[in-house]
Amino acid sequence: MVCVGRAWARCGRAPADLHHRLTRARGGLILDAAGETYHHLRLCRQHHAVAHDKGSAFENGLLIDGYVITGPEGSPVYYGSDPYLGRLYPAVDM
Numbered sequence: 537m538v539c540v541g542r543a544w545a546r547c548g549r550a551p552a553d554l555h556h557r558l559t560r561a562r563g564g565l566i567l568d569a570a571g572e573t574y575h576h577l578r579l580c581r582q583h584h585a586v587a588h589d590k591g592s593a594f595e596n597g598l599l600i601d602g603y604v605i606t607g608p609e610g611s612p613v614y615y616g617s618d619p620y621l622g623r624l625y626p627a628v629d630m
């Protein structure tokens with residue numbers, strides 16, 4: 537896996553894992569249930585471990601800032617700095 541700006545080139549190993557750039561614990565599973573795939577990345581086992589290294593993963597795009605909860609209407613609501621998620625799942629006052 538070679539980082540070129542915000543793009544990633546394949547390392548050559550077969551993708552074995554589904555990486556949640558918005559982790560499951562921070563609402564990635566809520567996005568999954570809504571059919572969203574923006575936060576998904578297929579990685580080989582070795583690079584999946586690297587992708588959870590919080591030292592650099594936010595900076596290089598392998599983890600997305602913030603979290604998702606189920607909003608009052610039952611749909612996902614995102615709190616964080618990602619422009620795509622912020623546009624599709626805007627924060628609401630609870």
Ligand SMILES: [Zn+2]
Pocket residue numbers: 537546547548549579580581582583584
């Ligand atoms: Zn890899």
